[in-house]
Amino acid sequence: MISSSWTQVPAPPGPPPMPAEGFKAPGVEDFNIPPIFEGIPVLEWFDKVSIQFIVAAIIVYLFYALATKNAKIIPGRLQFAAEKFQGLVRDQIARDNIGPEFRRYVPYLVALFAFILVNNVFGIFPFIQFPSFSHPGMAYALAIVTWLIYNYVGIRKQGFGGYIKLQTWPPGVPWAVRIVLTPIEFISNFILRPVTLSLRLFGNMLAGHLLLLVFIFGGEYMLTLADSLVLNILSPFAFLFAIVMTFFEAFIQVVQAYIFTILTASYIGASLADEH
Amino acid sequence: MVQGSLNMVGYGLSAVGPGIGVGIVFAAFINGVARQPEARGQLQTIAFIGFALSEALAIIGLVLAFAI
Numbered sequence: 001m002i003s004s005s006w007t008q009v010p011a012p013p014g015p016p017p018m019p020a021e022g023f024k025a026p027g028v029e030d031f032n033i034p035p036i037f038e039g040i041p042v043l044e045w046f047d048k049v050s051i052q053f054i055v056a057a058i059i060v061y062l063f064y065a066l067a068t069k070n071a072k073i074i075p076g077r078l079q080f081a082a083e084k085f086q087g088l089v090r091d092q093i094a095r096d097n098i099g100p101e102f103r104r105y106v107p108y109l110v111a112l113f114a115f116i117l118v119n120n121v122f123g124i125f126p127f128i129q130f131p132s133f134s135h136p137g138m139a140y141a142l143a144i145v146t147w148l149i150y151n152y153v154g155i156r157k158q159g160f161g162g163y164i165k166l167q168t169w170p171p172g173v174p175w176a177v178r179i180v181l182t183p184i185e186f187i188s189n190f191i192l193r194p195v196t197l198s199l200r201l202f203g204n205m206l207a208g209h210l211l212l213l214v215f216i217f218g219g220e221y222m223l224t225l226a227d228s229l230v231l232n233i234l235s236p237f238a239f240l241f242a243i244v245m246t247f248f249e250a251f252i253q254v255v256q257a258y259i260f261t262i263l264t265a266s267y268i269g270a271s272l273a274d275e276h
Numbered sequence: 277m278v279q280g281s282l283n284m285v286g287y288g289l290s291a292v293g294p295g296i297g298v299g300i301v302f303a304a305f306i307n308g309v310a311r312q313p314e315a316r317g318q319l320q321t322i323a324f325i326g327f328a329l330s331e332a333l334a335i336i337g338l339v340l341a342f343a344i
Contacts, residue, residue: 096321195339196332203338262324 023221026213031134031206052132056118060111086110089261097265098272105268108149113261116142116201120253123209124246131205131253136198143198146264151190154271163271197263204256208249215242283341290337297330 036051037043067082075083089110094102116133123131133139154163167189168182219238222231305323309316 092317092321096318192332192336196328196335199335199339200328200331203335259324259328262321263328266321266325 023218023226026210026217028206028210030213031209033130048130049132049135049138052119052122052128052130053138056115056122056132059118060114063114085114089113093258093262093265097262098269101272102265105265109261109265112142112146112264113257116257116260117254120205120257121250123205123253124212124249131209133201134205134209136202139198139202140194142201142260143194146197146267147194150264150267150271153268157272166271166273193267197260201256201260204252208245208252211245212242212249215239215245281341287337287341290341291334294330294332294334294337297333298327301326301330 033048035044035047037046063078064082067078071079086106090102090106093113094106094109098105119132119138122128123134151163154166157163158166168185169178170181170185173181215238219235219242222235222238226232301323305319308319
């Protein structure tokens with residue numbers, strides 16, 4: 001579901017660059033947002049993205065704190081929504097993927113799903129309109145937490161040697177295949193898992209946001225700057241498609257949060273699995 | 277004159293394989309649900325994990341396109 005992305009490379013030194021006319025496609029440099037607190041000692045570490053991160057954590061916390069404050073047997077609306085969400089993660093993600101010991105990992109998975117979902121929806125939320133995970137560092141942070149958790153629970157359950165053996169030594173493989181298979185399994189399970197986990201989220205958010213930028217800036221260019229009447233008349237279609245893509249983005253954002261959570265659960269499940 | 281990076285062409289080519297793979301994964305998922313609708317929950321989990329595994333190739337391609 002990765003959409004292709006556009007980029008503007010720095011112009012090569014040889015021939016002079018094209019004169020700056022016509023439409024300049026938005027690129028990755030549009031994601032460099034200016035700092036908010038320039039020059040203030042500690043506050044300058046906070047830019048829009050890290051503030052969004054904190055706000056998302058507060059939103060998730062407040063939602064669950066409010067929903068469970070006066071928990072009743074017959075739930076109200078808010079409590080019902082919170083229970084439904086928690087039940088979805090518990091039954092469809094944790095129980096199916098982790099196995100009998102799923103119960104202790106449900107809180108992490110629920111928090112992860114809700115946090116990623118809120119951060120992603122910031123991408124199409126009016127006046128914020130910037131997905132936090134279109135900066136890769138934010139996605140790395142979550143992937144590192146997941147990596148630590150699934151390795152820790154695996155080592156605790158199987159012991160260090162047993163865990164390494166479980167992850168790199170699949171049973172019933174002839175030795176000639178093992179020479180190739182064991183390094184591949186090692187790289188795949190310990191290095192590529194967190195990398196793909198974070199970059200999948202980052203890539204989807206970056207590409208989706210770029211897609212919206214292309215349609216909206218393109219529509220604006222066609223409407224206001226272009227000289228041709230045909231382009232002026234056609235510009236509403238660009239805006240219309242931007243709206244359609246916004247709904248598609250909303251879908252992708254939910255799916256990406258779901259995939260991140262389900263993969264976390266499946267990695268934890270693989271670490272806990274008994275040898276067959 | 278066309279300007280740009282050849283990496284992007286390479287990334288486009290490398291996205292073909294995962295695209296086909298993801299298509300096959302979801303085709304199998306739809307087939308499975310059509311044959312046995314009550315297995316939908318289990319199949320959905322497997323389908324998304326398979327989707328994520330085949331998509332990993334596209335992600336590696338994306339990284340190499342920007343990194344090299």
